[in-house]
Amino acid sequence: MSATLPETVAEKIIEDKIVEWEAKKSGRSQTRPAIGAFPFIAISRDYGCLEEKLIPLFEKTFQWKVYGRNLLDHIASRDALNRSFIETLDEHHVNQLDRWVQYLISSGSVRPDEYLIKLSKLMKVIVTHENAIFVGRGAHYILADKPHGVFVKLTASFEYRANHIARLKKISQTEAEAVVRHIDRERQEFIQHHFKRDIEDASHFDIALNTQSIPAETLCQLVARVLEIKTSSTL
Template sequence: MTTHANRLGESLDRAYRHWRERGVLETSHKQDSTPPHLTVAISRERGAGGGSVARNLAQRLDWPLYDRELLEHIAEKSGVQEKMLSDLDESRPAWFSEILKSLGTDRPMTAAGYAALLHKLLAGLYMHGNCIVLGRGAAQILPPEHTLRVRLIAPYEHRVDRVAENFPSRQEAIKHVKQVDKDRALFVREYFHRDVNNCHDYDLTIDTARLDVVTCCELIERAMAGRIAELQRQ
């Protein structure tokens, strides 16, 4: 069984490979044959299976997945700078190194400070492209030009049924779903001044109660192909 630490380590390894392979930030002066970079930002209702879809899509594309856990680990653990960035030499992303140098393990971080840091991290990931970001307001704050913004939803009862599998009672599952949805909406509204439920902030909305994980990923991949084709025509 894969442990929590092993899963995080695997995510960091994939992220490291992503930074190294992408190298210096791409510019419009690079080869015309280079496909435009794209970031997939997935927003989801609690219990809609967003994590499963995001992980499956990351495996299919062989792209790194940046979820809340990985982003918080990157932002808060000073050891990441030593372990990951010291080997990147001149190719290391300046934005990332700069952010981590400003952090200290003994420095408290306010919610607003974390939101500002998160914004900078997401901006850097967007500039590199070829990655998936799950939650954290990425669909609302990343520029739409090179972002495919996906919203995963499902009927309330379906979401409660799914979440209830991990709770002692259905009543606790109901409370959990309501609270998480509320917290996510509040985070985006308070720090990024957007409404997570605004359908106009998304390019693609999928009801995961009607489609399985593989079909959801196939739809996202089709939308990605269309978006990339559009960028290449510009």
């Protein structure tokens, strides 16, 4: 995956989603049932775990939209877009959304800062409308109370990840090791700052997968199987 999502691409994705969800809203039953959630996948990954290959493969395999850091941050940072996403819910469900976010804060799942509240609402609106794949941004904490999702950790040894980044970016091994350490530290600090959690705590995930030893296609099959088991148990 590219490090930066072009703004024009992000805007087109968002515009299409808002139009699609508004159309669903207008045709929705007026019985106003409790707000639900579609099955989803939340992926946390150590840097250098072949994510540039694996995330597109997950998207192709499941045929679900991927919401990564760039797209989520793009929406969260623009108040008009943020409001447009939320407005695809009716007033009844918007009130439920607010109660859900307050629950996340009161339970200690997220901190009560503006960015994280926006991010939490975005993820909730997305899973209310469609299946989705979330990459990073603490989705496994924000959506932890939703039984319809699979929480995945992609990992590999430091040496393997540094070797991969050296080849991918055509830099020296020493430079690659420094890059991997830096991004690992950034991700750890993000989780610690916003969620007060240890990113290495495996109890937050349904399945941890070693991308160094498991073929990419098998990784997708394993996640699909766990998703099948979890969704069938919640019916």
